[in-house]
Amino acid sequence: MTDATLHDGQPAPRKSSLHQLDALTKKRNAAESRFKAYGIVAILIGLFFLVVLTVTIVRSGIPAFTQTVVAVEFTLTQEQFDDAESKLMKTGAYQDYFIAAMEGKLAERGIEMDFDPAAIERLLGKIGSNLREHYRANPGDLGRPVSFELSASSRVDGYFNGRVTRDTLVESRFLMLSDLDLVDALSDAGLLKQAFNWNFITGADSGVDNPGGAGIGASVVGSFFMMLVVLVLSLPIGVAASIYLEEFAPKNRFTDLIEVNISNLAAVPSIVFGILGLAVFIQFMHLPQSAPLVGGLVLTLMTLPTIIISTRASLKAVPPSIRDAALGVGASKMQAVFHHVLPLAMPGILTGTIIGLAQALGETAPLLLIGMVGFVARGYPDGFLDGFVEPNSAMPAQIYTWAARSDVAFYDKAWGGIIVLLVFLLAMNFVAIVLRRRFERRW
Amino acid sequence: MYDALHRQKEVDVNEIKIAARGVQVHYGDNHAIKDVDVDIEDKTVTAFIGPSGCGKSTFLRCLNRMNDTIPICRVEGSILLDGEDIYDKRVDPVQLRAKVGMVFQKPNPFPKSIYDNIAYGPRIHGMARNKAELDEIVERALRRGAIWEEVKDRLNAPGTGLSGGQQQRLCIARAIATEPEVLLMDEPCSALDPIATAQVEELIDELRENYSVVIVTHSMQQAARVSQRTAFFHLGNLVEFGDTSTIFTNPEDPRTESYITGRIG
Ligand SMILES: Nc1ncnc2c1ncn2[C@@H]1O[C@H](COP(=O)(O)OP(=O)(O)OP(=O)(O)O)[C@@H](O)[C@H]1O
Ligand SMILES: [Mg+2]
Numbered sequence: 001m002t003d004a005t006l007h008d009g010q011p012a013p014r015k016s017s018l019h020q021l022d023a024l025t026k027k028r029n030a031a032e033s034r035f036k037a038y039g040i041v042a043i044l045i046g047l048f049f050l051v052v053l054t055v056t057i058v059r060s061g062i063p064a065f066t067q068t069v070v071a072v073e074f075t076l077t078q079e080q081f082d083d084a085e086s087k088l089m090k091t092g093a094y095q096d097y098f099i100a101a102m103e104g105k106l107a108e109r110g111i112e113m114d115f116d117p118a119a120i121e122r123l124l125g126k127i128g129s130n131l132r133e134h135y136r137a138n139p140g141d142l143g144r145p146v147s148f149e150l151s152a153s154s155r156v157d158g159y160f161n162g163r164v165t166r167d168t169l170v171e172s173r174f175l176m177l178s179d180l181d182l183v184d185a186l187s188d189a190g191l192l193k194q195a196f197n198w199n200f201i202t203g204a205d206s207g208v209d210n211p212g213g214a215g216i217g218a219s220v221v222g223s224f225f226m227m228l229v230v231l232v233l234s235l236p237i238g239v240a241a242s243i244y245l246e247e248f249a250p251k252n253r254f255t256d257l258i259e260v261n262i263s264n265l266a267a268v269p270s271i272v273f274g275i276l277g278l279a280v281f282i283q284f285m286h287l288p289q290s291a292p293l294v295g296g297l298v299l300t301l302m303t304l305p306t307i308i309i310s311t312r313a314s315l316k317a318v319p320p321s322i323r324d325a326a327l328g329v330g331a332s333k334m335q336a337v338f339h340h341v342l343p344l345a346m347p348g349i350l351t352g353t354i355i356g357l358a359q360a361l362g363e364t365a366p367l368l369l370i371g372m373v374g375f376v377a378r379g380y381p382d383g384f385l386d387g388f389v390e391p392n393s394a395m396p397a398q399i400y401t402w403a404a405r406s407d408v409a410f411y412d413k414a415w416g417g418i419i420v421l422l423v424f425l426l427a428m429n430f431v432a433i434v435l436r437r438r439f440e441r442r443w
Numbered sequence: 444m445y446d447a448l449h450r451q452k453e454v455d456v457n458e459i460k461i462a463a464r465g466v467q468v469h470y471g472d473n474h475a476i477k478d479v480d481v482d483i484e485d486k487t488v489t490a491f492i493g494p495s496g497c498g499k500s501t502f503l504r505c506l507n508r509m510n511d512t513i514p515i516c517r518v519e520g521s522i523l524l525d526g527e528d529i530y531d532k533r534v535d536p537v538q539l540r541a542k543v544g545m546v547f548q549k550p551n552p553f554p555k556s557i558y559d560n561i562a563y564g565p566r567i568h569g570m571a572r573n574k575a576e577l578d579e580i581v582e583r584a585l586r587r588g589a590i591w592e593e594v595k596d597r598l599n600a601p602g603t604g605l606s607g608g609q610q611q612r613l614c615i616a617r618a619i620a621t622e623p624e625v626l627l628m629d630e631p632c633s634a635l636d637p638i639a640t641a642q643v644e645e646l647i648d649e650l651r652e653n654y655s656v657v658i659v660t661h662s663m664q665q666a667a668r669v670s671q672r673t674a675f676f677h678l679g680n681l682v683e684f685g686d687t688s689t690i691f692t693n694p695e696d697p698r699t700e701s702y703i704t705g706r707i708g
Binding site for chain 1 (some may be wrong): 507509512514537538540541544545546547549551552553554563564567568614617618620621623
């Protein structure tokens with residue numbers, strides 16, 4: 001081998017400047033910038049839909065949280081009280097006093113109106129009995145001015161937020177065209193104002209003809225009891241099953257089969273779990289219908305695969321060297337898992353559990369079949385244990401029920417219910433983040 | 444070239460601690476250990492040497508049944524610890540591993556504090572009756588692991604926050620904290636600087652007074668310095684096994700000779 005051949009076989013390294021990008025580098029950089037641009041576009045599209053969704057929900061849902069009230073300062077003297085109590089139509093007498101007072105207020109502001117007691121009833125409900133109850137309970141208020149805030153019917157709300165207009169109004173026993181003149185007059189006189197509708201947060205569902213009185217409180221409680229059942233059952237069962245499958249079970253056909261089936265279960269439509277719940281828990285085990293207990297059991301079935309899959313994934317992510325280390329100092333398999341692997345997998349397990357719970361919280365379809373949708377909960381359960389077995393509704397079921405009602409005033413309530421539901425979901429996600437931070441002590 | 448040449452090695456035969464007979468290991472279809480017979484003596488350091496992939500770690504892991512954790516791994520033959528077959532059905536591998544401790548090739552401290560890393564073994568074996576005793580065990584183990592001076596002020600700091608070499612010494616300290624009868628060390632010094640290596644070697648020499656130590660190493664010098672017996676593995680076979688001084692000065696097999704003189708490996 002001569003020097004010459006050596007030279008031919010091994011060309012001298014090319015000299016190139018670092019200040020000049022070669023073609024390949026340029027191409028790679030371009031590809032990278034393109035990819036970044038796609039990413040940003042994808043995120044912007046996502047954000048756009050998120051903003052549209054949020055704005056729509058908030059705009060449509062806010063009316064559910066406000067309520068038009070008629071604020072009137074009213075004085076009832078002792079004589080008027082005695083007089084009214086001696087009459088045959090006691091509440092009617094109170095109502096007359098009230099109407100007179102209102103006429104006075106309107107007159108003060110130079111507005112003349114004819115009052116039809118029936119119109120007042122349509123707008124404000126049976127105010128006579130409200131007043132009577134107040135004075136019988138608080139005789140001390142007699143003779144001095146008391147400001148009453150009387151909630152107006154939801155049709156009045158609708159008139160103010162544009163859902164009901166003079167052109168589209170269909171005269172009914174709920175609202176007449178002439179009532180709107182009265183509403184305008186009261187509004188001009190400054191007697192109408194918007195107040196926060198606490199009843200929507202704390203109340204129970206109302207009848208189909210009283211959208212104003214509808215509240216989501218009772219179904220929040222129903223959802224709470226369901227989630228309690230889901231958490232108490234699915235977390236221990238799911239985590240125990242995953243630890244067994246991941247760390248202890250022999251790897252054979254049978255465990256493979258179980259594994260495939262768990263993955264399949266996660267993809268089963270939720271309504272299938274609903275009909276399963278109907279057949280097993282209600283028809284076979286005779287558990288009460290519409291009870292949060294049954295709802296919780298059904299949702300547990302639905303949540304278990306999610307929890308098992310995420311728990312197994314986080315157990316798998318723990319490096320095997322940690323297990324070796326524990327076994328190497330003479331720890332048993334169980335000690336290795338519970339002292340070392342599980343704490344490291346905890347953040348993942350909690351995240352999976354809360355995602356599963358959040359999914360269950362928003363689930364409607366399975367509740368349809370066990371009688372929780374369409375059930376009108378008139379009040380809160382009597383006690384803690386009753387909360388599990390007393391028929392109740394759940395948030396998504398309640399929202400569905402409202403949205404399905406023919407009276408458009410319930411439509412606002414459905415949107416408002418969605419806001420409440422989303423607030424709960426956000427709160428759960430927040431808890432997930434906090435827990436993850438606490439457990440994620442990356443050493 | 445080798446200290447062994449200059450140092451008079453103790454060659455009297457001690458009691459046999461571990462006797463392996465006809466050991467075969469398969470990873471699925473891969474025949475990793477082929478019919479190996481080895482006697483590991485008590486109060487002796489035995490070195491396993493051989494080229495990468497020849498099965499040193501595999502064989503070492505057979506000695507405390509760490510291979511049980513690998514589903515595809517199949518071990519045949521018999522390994523007797525003090526005359527009892529450790530692969531017997533009646534043997535609980537957990538009990539075995541308390542007697543046969545292990546230091547792994549890659550440092551693997553627990554993601555816990557330095558103190559808890561050491562205290563974990565003694566705790567689960569109930570070796571300390573109170574906190575003071577546990578503190579003492581931890582300090583002794585860290586001192587013997589040649590890391591006490593570096594960590595004594597931060598025992599509550601995470602073990603994973605140490606440097607690679609410190610982590611390895613922590614793992615050694617962790618392994619000896621449980622007072623095993625046999626200590627298996629898989630390349631314990633591969634991440635250590637010469638000073639720490641010398642300290643670990645000193646430790647191994649010290650451990651020899653009471654324990655039996657098996658060390659896998661890629662450093663001929665280290666094998667020559669610390670061990671009394673050496674086993675040379677090649678492609679899953681035990682090629683040669685005998686006194687360290689003999690192996691390094693007068694190997695019988697040509698493969699051994701070419702490996703220790705650096706021609707294969
Ligand atoms: N977990 C495993 N699964 C499958 N095969 C394995 C496994 N561990 C080791 N082997 C195989 O067994 C053989 C021996 O590996 P081993 O780790 O014992 O070698 P080694 O002598 O320790 O090498 P090194 O000096 O590089 O650590 C190799 O062929 C390897 O591919
Ligand atoms: Mg190895």
